[in-house]
Amino acid sequence: MRNKAELPECPVATTVSLxxxxxxxxxxxxxxxxxxxxxxxxxxxxxxxxxxxxxxxxQLENDSIIYRKDYHTNPPKVEYGMTDLGLxxxxxxxxxxxxxxxxxxxx
Numbered sequence: 001m002r003n004k005a006e007l008p009e010c011p012v013a014t015t016v017s018l019x020x021x022x023x024x025x026x027x028x029x030x031x032x033x034x035x036x037x038x039x040x041x042x043x044x045x046x047x048x049x050x051x052x053x054x055x056x057x058x059q060l061e062n063d064s065i066i067y068r069k070d071y072h073t074n075p076p077k078v079e080y081g082m083t084d085l086g087l088x089x090x091x092x093x094x095x096x097x098x099x100x101x102x103x104x105x106x107x
C-alpha cells in the first residue's frame with residue numbers, strides 16, 4: 001500500500017490514481033459481484049492481454065483494493081476478490097454507471 005506522502009494532495013486525484021484506467025474499473029466492476037479466478041477475468045474482459053491483467057491485478061492488490069487468495073495447489077488455483085477497503089468503491093461505481101446510462105439516454 002502506498003503511504004500518504006506518495007499520494008496526490010487532491011482527493012479526486014488520489015482516487016483516479018487508484019482506479020483511473022479502463023481496465024482497473026472493469027476489473028473492480030467484476031469483482032464487486034463475486035470472487036473470480038484469473039482465467040475467468042481474462043475471458044470476461046474482451047481485449048485485455050494476460051500481461052495487462054496481471055499488472056493491473058498486482059497494482060490493485062498493492063493498493064489494498066483487492067485481495068489475491070492462492071490455494072497452493074497443483075494445478076495452481078488463485079482467486080481475486082474485493083477487500084473491505086475496495087468495497088468502499090461500490091458507490092463510486094454506481095455513480096459512474098448511472099452517469100453512463102444518463103449519457104447514453106441523452107445522445
